[in-house]
Amino acid sequence: MSEVVIYPARLVRTMDAAVPTAEAVAVRGDRILAVGDVDVLASTYPGASVDSRYAELVLAPGFVEAHSHIGGEFMNHPQYLGYFPRTAPDGTPLPGAQTWQGVLDALRVWDAELPAGEVLLARGLDLLFFPGEELTRHVLDSISTTRGIFVNHASGHVGTANSFLLERAGYGAGTEIEGVVLDADGLPTGELQEMHAMGPVMAHAGIDLAAGLTTEAGMYAFAADARNHGVTTATDLASFDLVRPGGADLLVDVTSREDFALRLVPATFGGMTTSLEEARQLAGVVAASQHRATAKLHLGTVKLMLDGSIQQHTAKLSNPGYVCGHDNGIWNTDAETFRDQVRAFHAAGLNIHVHCNGDEATEVFLDAVETVLSETPRWNHRHTVTHSQLTTRAQYRRMAELGMGANIFSNHIWYWGDQHIDSTVGPDRVKRMNAARTALDAGVKVALHCDTPVTPLDPMATASYAAERRTPTGRSWGDEERISVYEALEAVTIGPAYLLKLDHLVGSIVPGKFADFAVLERDPLDVAEAKELREIGVLGTVVGGIHHPAPIAARV
CATH class of the missing domain: 3.20.20.140 (Metal-dependent hydrolases)
Known part of the structure; x- marks a missing residue:
């Protein structure tokens, strides 16, 4: 049988109405054995060891x-254009972009850093924070016409592609697919709404959702x-x-x-x-x-x-x-x-x-x-x-x-x-x-x-x-x-x-x-x-x- 370990804490917040708080929790193997006072737990389970690493901290239920x-590399890569800064799991700051010029500057920097032929994938952009601005294929073409560029907006439900990717997906004049936004001339603007419209472009960008990320x-x-x-x-x-x-x-x-x-x-x-x-x-x-x-x-x-x-x-x-x-x-x-x-x-x-x-x-x-x-x-x-x-x-x-x-x-x-x-x-x-x-x-x-x-x-x-x-x-x-x-x-x-x-x-x-x-x-x-x-x-x-x-x- 596994050893019993008692973990004292400044407070154990159980989220259980029967015993809402305690000063320690006893663990055996991967399961909770008991919660309560340290002395009571120690007398109930003689031979238990006491691990005081959390004695000055609070233990709460693990959040669910x-x-x-999970998203894989596509959803978690560092080419982040969000308005609110974030921190990557390894502690790397992701500053995002708080101005429209900052969005364009970041795309140009990433384009210059990537090897020729590699698709530029960016994520997290939300145009609601930049009233009056539009992200179109023309804007992305100004960054590059020789590589694919795909910007996945913050919601994940809209993306924008440059002409390079649109052409490879077969999106052109008169495309009749719901979610492929067209301009007054009947040409794709580059904005793609929802999965049916984004899917073919994402596939040409090397993103195959069906294959799993x-x-x-x-x-x-x-x-x-x-x-x-x-x-x-x-x-x-x-x-x-x-x-x-x-x-x-x-x-x-x-x-x-x-x-x-x-x-x-x-x-x-x-x-x-x-x-x-x-x-x-x-x-x-x-x-x-x-x-x-x-x-x-x-x-x-x-x-x-x-x-x-x-x-x-x-x-x-x-x-x-x-x-x-x-x-x-x-x-x-x-x-x-x-x-x-x-x-x-x-x-x-x-x-x-x-x-x-x-x-x-x-x-x-x-x-x-x-x-x-x-x-x-x-x-x-x-x-x-x-x-x-x-x-x-x-x-x-x-x-x-x-x-x-x-x-x-x-x-x-x-x-x-x-x-x-x-x-x-x-x-x-x-x-x-x-x-x-x-x-x-x-x-x-x-x-x-x-x-x-x-x-x-x-x-x-x-x-x-x-x-x-x-x-x-x-x-x-x-x-x-x-x-x-x-x-x-x-x-x-x-x-x-x-x-x-x-x-x-x-x-x-x-x-x-x-x-x-x-x-x-x-x-x-x-x-x-x-x-x-x-x-x-x-x-x-x-x-x-x-x-x-x-x-x-x-x-x-």
Whole structure:
């Protein structure tokens, strides 16, 4: 039998109502044995050793991120054009670009540094921060006409390509593909909206989503970023690894290693299916793969996609739509195909998470769940509206009745808060946006997420935004939808664990669960204001009793 180790702490914050705090936690092997007073634990388990490395620190449940992406080199490379500076997992600063000239200068520097013939890939740009500016093929052609250039915008739902790549994808005069934006002369502007339009260009840029982006190096970088921010369980919420050669083997191999500091939930992307038969075949693959799970690899979740991005105006909004009068979005999957996808994955007993930014998309998902439940009754399915940004009060009541959950994108309050007020949904509708209070009051289980690399992986910041509801300039998003700091912390621990059907294993410090902890400088519930959560240092994690100290300060 494994040795019992007692870890004293300044405070153990359990997120468990039965024993909300303690001064120590006892661990045996990879599991929590008990929580309580040091002396009581020592007398209960004679012969236990005492490890005081956390005696002056706070242990909290390891955070659970229910919507994130490993992404590989394409989504994590250093050619970053975002408005908000970031830090790479290894501590490298990524300054981004805060002016339009800075965007152009960065592209020129990277073009000069790259070998001839190599595609220039940049990420993170958001034109909402540069009013009046446009990124077109002409702008990118001014950087280079002899190499491909592809800029993936911050949302991941829009990209811009130069003429070099457009021509190789066959996009020219009169192209009739939804999402390929044309100018007055019928020529592509270079802007590509949503996956159907971006896919052919990305393929010529060397990005094959269907082949999978997961690499061993990418998995370790993702785990390092998680460790730096106290995350011990995270999704890859659009994974292709179970359906690509060697993908499942890679997941099993890496997650079985002691030095891999993360429990991984790869949610297979079911949006690639185009018929009921295809969806059933994929559902069978995912269901049959579950025997390959490891202690740090949890299988049985799928991801579907309905609409696009609100800040890119491709999300599907119900009346009154966008305040700017923009056309009302793009469907990534039509309603009939989507219903067949849900039907197949639901019947196979899988957990379904669906990208729904706009309330029109949420309605389609609710209709589909109600239909398939009438055909195949199933309790405890925990199907989840992910993003859930404009889900209405009526929809939340219906979600509760259907047994569904909401994974809310609260980071938008900060990263696009002012832009949503001014440019997308207006000052009234933001008061109802990312409505965590309404969801909880309706009886819906809630998680909060970051969708990294769209926004940084940082659960305490994510929690703070939902509790504070203030933009970077201090504007309110409506105090009535605030949730308490405790509720926000539940929504980055036990809440997402529940939606991923892992709450019996992770999400709180309870005997029998995995010994997964976030190591914090101070108690996250001992703050005067929610924004103070963003100032609390993370010193690493414990995953299954294995210690993973963070080599860098995690706060940006």
